[in-house]
Amino acid sequence: MADRELPPVADHSPPPSTEAAAASQRPDRPRWLTILLRVLLGIVIALFLVWAILFITKGRFLKGTFEKIASNSTERQVRVGGDFQFYFNPINVKFLAEGLTVSNPAWAGGGNFLEARKFDSQIATLTFLFGKRRMNWLGLDGAKVDLAWDADHRRNTWTFGDPNAKGEPFDMPVIRQAAVSNSGLRYTDPSMRVLANVRFHTVEARDSKVASAVRFEGDGRARGTPFTLTGALLSPNAVLAGGRNQLAVTIRAVDAVGTITGTLREPTELEGSDLKVDLRGRNLAHLFEVFGLTVPDTRRYHLASAFTKRGEEWRFTGLRGTFGDSDLSGGFSVFQREPRVFLTADLATRTLDMLDVAPFIGYNPDRLNAEGKSGTITQVGGTPRLLPDTPLNIAALKNFDAKVDWKVRQVRSKNVPISNIKLGLTLDNRLLTLSPLNFTMARGTVLSDIRINARRTPVFTNYDIRLTPTPMGKLLAGFGVAEAGTSGTVSARVKMTGSGDSVRTSLANSNGRIAFILPKGTFWTRNIQLSELDVGTFVQKMFEDKLKKPVEINCGLIGFTVRNGVAAADPILIDTSKNVMLGRGGFSFKTEAIDLAFRADSKKFSLFAGQSPVGINGYFAKPGISVLSPELLGRAGAGLGLAVVATPVAGLLAFVDVGDAKSAACGPVLAGATAQAQRTTKGKPRDDVGQGTTAKDEDGKGSGEEKKKQRKKFLGIF
Incomplete structure (x- = not known):
């Protein structure tokens, strides 16, 4: 019996569950991953707590901290005299300050760069982190902004930090919607002799929208010339609906009136905008003088073109218009670069009236129009003078560089048979080069290279003018002489140098x-x-x-x-x-x-x-x-x-x-x-x-x- 085999004992324990079986088969989670997940969870909880605290308290307790940090980082005095709010709503930053002041740098002579009874804004957080400043909402009441350059055009009031640092170009933040009342801005640039004041009409918000137009007006002086402007953003709510803002501005200066109309991608952003410019006035040179640029005098003009901004380039395309009895088409661009503005142009004219050529060599077109040929003559000491004595505007040449190409198909003239003008103009730091300056005359060609060096005192000019073989009969016929019987040709060259700031003085000292x-x-x-x-x-x-x-x-x-x-x-x-x-x-x-x-x-x-x-x-x-x-x-x-x-x-x-x-x-x-x-x-x-x-x-x-x-x-x- 001892050897009898005992029966097996039955196992009455429950079978293992499916989850337990799966857990037993899953490898253990690395400890570092567990720690990382817990840290991330802690950060999220902390951020939520910060958000919640700021949202509940509106961040008012940060007022002193804000003033201290802002003052240190900008090296200006930043103060908030009234209510202060700083919190996330829900992800964009809500910033409100009443009685806000930001002082000017010491070199500006005191005063404030910004002061506002109320500054209310919603700042896009994500775009701000990636370097693009955008405000979805800006409410201003009693705000004044002082934008100023120093006398050397090296420092400005809107470049914060080191007050002696080189001033940066003004970069306007994108503002998608605004409500403005009793506000304005002031802009001064002593070196460019520009002073402007712009005032914004009161705009009220209703149901998170503003009125149908944000209107503004202003005045000022540019190089001693007074100007006025009026304008409006005609659809400030369109952007919120995915549309574009309609802009209309009228500027009046000297004898000129200019209008700018079109659409903006953002209410304060010219980049990529689709605008039209219409200019008309008595003398285009007067208008360009306001911007520190110099062009020859013109008779009455009317020009229109498309206008937009690409980076540092202000681009005018599809130019069409007239000056005097001549037409003009093409385009030009103005580049904002240091140390001088750079102007490029590609222009074409079908018919250039001889009267409109006069200013290019120093004659007054209005006098010529009134007096005819005698308008070219002046009396000096009882003797008649023909050579123009209009001085070159050397001061204006310091302000910009230029590269211009201009083609003229035909010149309207009673006597001189001129056509096919090709002008290449280059201005580089007061060195003016007209090369080529070519045209066809009586089936011959005049080839010219003229170099005017205003870097020297007095101005030094190098003339090199060549006339290719030209039929004498055709040439004389242009002056009213019958050409029959004359088959001879003439060629010529003028190679001289002269000093002086006008055609007459330069030739009077020429060799x-x-x-x-x-x-x-x-x-x-x-x-x-x-x-x-x-x-x-x-x-x-x-x-x-x-x-x-x-x-x-x-x-x-x-x-x-x-x-x-x-x-x-x-x-x-x-x-x-x-x-x-x-x-x-x-x-x-x-x-x-x-x-x-x-x-x-x-x-x-x-x-x-x-x-x-x-x-x-x-x-x-x-x-x-x-x-x-x-x-x-x-x-x-x-x-x-x-x-x-x-x-x-x-x-x-x-x-x-x-x-x-x-x-x-x-x-x-x-x-x-x-x-x-x-x-x-x-x-x-x-x-x-x-x-x-x-x-x-x-x-x-x-x-x-x-x-x-x-x-x-x-x-x-x-």
């Missing part, structure tokens, strides 16, 4: 060379015969109806050397198939006096030839021609004497041209060489050019002895 080259071609016979006063041949051809028969021009050079504003012929030499035309004298940019004489020596025997100079005298504004020179009178006297002593036929001998003119070697002529380099066809130096000069001093008269010597020297070569 360099002017040369017009005439290659082989034909001219009217009449032009040649009149120049040499060959009365016999002229009359003969007139009766034979051969007045317009072409005369061959072999080559010609009309050259001047300019020293201290006085241009002396160097040389004037035109070689034709029948004669050699010579010139002496010159002109003065100082007095604008002209003292030139031309004579043509025949290569063939000719009877009744005066062989006497044709004089061109007077002034640029009023030139004169003198045919009866002392030499011609002397020949007439000699002829009369011979006729009395001998016979009337003998009197004709005084007017005989034996035809001994020396033909010119065309190589030096076509190369524009000076008188010293000129040669005859036999290779010998010419002794009949390069000895004339001008004699008039600054008053245009000169001393009697000097004029005697010059006259003897001038006429003695003939």
